[in-house]
Amino acid sequence: MAKIWLDNAFWETPKKQILNAISEEEVNNKQIRQVHKLSKFNDDGTPNELFDEVIEFLGTEKIDAATAKRLEKKQAEAELEKQKKLEQERSKKLEKLFEYKLETFEIEEIKNSKNRLLKSKLRRSKSIPEVNLYAMMIVKDALEDEHTK
Amino acid sequence: MNTPSKGFVIVASRNSNFYTYAVNLMESIKDFYPEAQICLVTEERFIDERADEADQVIFCDNHYRAKLWGMSQSPYDITMYVDADMDCEHEDIAKVWDELGDNDMVFHELTPEREKYYAIREFRYGGGIEKFTLCGGVCLYRSGNPLVREFMEDWFELFNKQHNNMWMPEGFEKQQWDRDLKHFDQTTLWWLTEKEEKYKDLKIGIFRDDIRWNYFTQYGYEGLKSIEGKPPILRHYSGSLKKDVLIV
Secondary structure, eight states: OOOEEOTTOEESSTTSOEEEEEEEEEETTEEEEEEEEEESBOTTSOBOHHHHHHHHHHOHHHHHHHHHHHHHHHHHHHHHHHHHHHHHHHHHHHHHHHHHHHHHHTSHHHHTOOOHHHHHHHHTOSSHHHHHHHHHHHHHHHHHHHHHO | OOOOOEEEEEEEOSSHHHHHHHHHHHHHHHHHOTTOOEEEEEOGGGOOGGGGGSSEEEEOOOOTTHHHHHHHTOOSSEEEEEOTTEEEOOGGGGGGGGGOTTOSEEEEEOOGGGGGGSSOOEEEETTEEEEOOEEEEEEEEOTTSHHHHHHHHHHHHHHHHHHTTSOOOTTBOHHHIIIIITTOHHHHHHHHHHTOGGGTTOOEEEOTTGGGGSEEGGGGGGTOOOTTOOOOSEEEOTTTSOTTSOOO
């Protein structure tokens, strides 16, 4: 089998100076697959023959398309990873918030408060400052109650 | 025919933190469903004014799995058992009874995508591999059905034997049994639902969109979501709370 270049080759740089390509060929009845990272020019400034071979074999349009497809895939993966991380942070924050609420509910005045509405608001609070705000309102309410007795 | 009574059972024993969690859970259920009937099963030593939130209180001892005993003591015809370390977040809690359908018991499912958050899902039995598929964090059941009530009693009693090395059925591997299985009420649940002849006719179901009814906070780490795109009804803080550390 003659050497072939897989059509998933892509540009590694926007200026198309480095190409990433995979070749396949049969040597001594063995299938050899190799990943190449090819510069357009050799160190001495002469054109890289292997680089030109890939361009000749696949054509730049195919490489452009594979590069765009790969970029799109990578961006989607990065976005998914970002979302996953965000979800994880949100969940951890929620866990901490829940513990904070439980601790707040143990404050004597809040523990004994019969003000269902404020206690419910505290329970549904989305942040620690919001919890603190409703906690203060419940304590104030309890103190006023005590004062009027 | 009388309308069957319906209510929630919440169990808080051994550790006073569970009483605090249970109080929060009761209040959160009533935030969204004020008419809810709630039976609190707890130790007498924990009781304070906050227990008034419960419509019934049953005293239990400090058993490691008082939960199972509590489930068998439900004063209702239809019961929704909920682990104490959960929080109710959605008004759909009032629709829980619709989930029973013609089932005798309804559970949350242990699926492959959720398995990393459970202590064990697969185990060796009878030369093959078996799986736990039911999670006991929440359970909706027909407690008015004598066979279901007997099931709950057996679950508790058999678990006791299992935990105290008085029961290990043939087919399990001793080493795995001792290390992974004998401490879990899940093991007993699997045995009763899969192997016990007496209960083979019980109809066991899974909540529709079951993730909403037992949303472990860790599910959020993986972005696991409701299939209908709806928010959780009951969020489970099982893996995140420091249960043995005093809250205050």
